[in-house]
């Protein structure tokens with residue numbers, strides 16, 4: 179036997195299990211993420227070696243454009259950008275539009291805070307998106323496509339440029355693809371990072387060089403899109419899944435997930451959870467399985483409190499909803515949304531009023547200002563929530579929040595304004611007792627809102643070590659060595675550093 183070989187104990191034949199056996203991966207099914215982390219995204223040969231471009235070759239040699247659309251329709255793929263509209267039907271609408279030229283557009287704006295699903299696909303497997311767009315172009319009858327990618331994603335843009343150049347060199351993009359006579363050219367448009375530019379009509383305005391503001395629909399992009407020509411807008415994940423659907427067939431895809439939401443969902447799992455990261459799971463899996471089996475539960479033995487799905491325009495669900503299946507319709511029924519794939523877990527230390535205020539701060543700042551309900555409504559909602567978290571809230575604020583939310587939903591021009599009230603309405607629905615505590619008792623049950631908490635030093639526990647005094651940036655702690663210290667609540671900024679640095683647990687927050 180080779181002396182350099184490691185001898186394994188007989189009862190432990192395998193020291194390092196395959197990654198698919200790890201709890202984080204065991205329940206995952208990878209379609210759009212199939213190649214991410216496996217292939218070199220800058221080498222087209224590695225993409226081809228894993229079935230890359232077989233779908234396009236099949237389409238160009240064996241299928242008519244209508245056949246491709248039929249496969250996509252039969253697969254039941256629903257757009258992964260948030261709204262969940264049927265991709266095959268969208269492609270069909272665009273194919274039926276007579277005006278030419280037509281455009282294929284990839285929405286890679288991904289503005290949700292904490293979300294990085296689309297970025298990871300573009301960085302890790304850009305050719306899957308490019309092949310998906312080329313297939314869409316063939317299906318709808320388009321020779322030109324745009325990838326709208328935010329400029330904050332330089333690596334994604336770099337890998338896309340490399341992938342486009344290599345695909346062109348291999349005759350898989352550009353003129354006369356694979357000698358079929360079909361030509362398709364692809365361009366990248368860098369966005370400046372406005373959340374509203376992810377809305378498809380604002381996105382197209384931005385590509386055209388105009389201010390990124392939405393416009394009313396209809397007309398939908400399939401009829402009058404980019405430069406008023408028929409255009410198909412899909413999310414990165416929708417395009418990345420398409421080649422495998424065309425290659426493996428609609429039945430293969432419908433065999434995964436649920437009847438109304440076939441396939442997989444991709445989430446960026448973040449927040450108070452042990453295993454954060456990108457996951458791809460079959461639709462229909464429960465929130466419980468995602469958070470506890472895959473995510474490993476909440477760190478430091480803390481209690482799970484809520485999970486926010488659907489990003490800043492989605493909603494939070496409480497522990498009682500953990501059995502909810504994760505699919506487009508069940509999440510909406512439960513009071514949240516699927517969105518594009520942000521999933522944020524929070525524990526007992528999170529104030530749900532402040533949590534809702536955080537998302538509202540983002541959504542109201544990102545309002546483009548074109549329509550009044552969104553521009554003014556978002557601000558008024560934020561003011562009411564701020565009053566509540568600062569301890570100045572009144573019952574009238576709750577009435578105003580409900581009234582403004584209803585009007586924003588009904589009257590806003592695009593889904594940004596329509597869905598901005600989502601997080602606060604979900605928080606009100608599931609955590610109304612926390613709002614009541616802030617307003618009627620002037621207390622923040624999670625002990626987070628600065629206007630509603632006070633820090634006190636328990637004299638019996640204080641050793642007079644002066645550490646808190648040295649760390650207090652507001653000079654709010656009075657005392658001398660080996661004497662119990664006292665906090666001047668008038669000067670205290672409620673930063674909590676005294677509680678963090680105290681080795682004797684002498685500082686309490688109430």
Ligand SMILES: Cc1cc2nc3c(=O)[nH]c(=O)nc-3n(C[C@H](O)[C@H](O)[C@H](O)COP(=O)(O)O)c2cc1C
Pocket residue numbers: 256257258259260261262263265285286287288289290373374375376377378379411412413414416518592593594
């Ligand atoms: C404010 C706002 C931001 C959006 N951001 C994105 C985004 O970053 N990516 C995306 O694919 N869709 C986004 N959408 C949805 C798009 O308007 C559109 O529905 C989607 O790109 C269609 O692709 P799909 O059918 O593949 O989901 C956003 C919508 C709104 C209202």
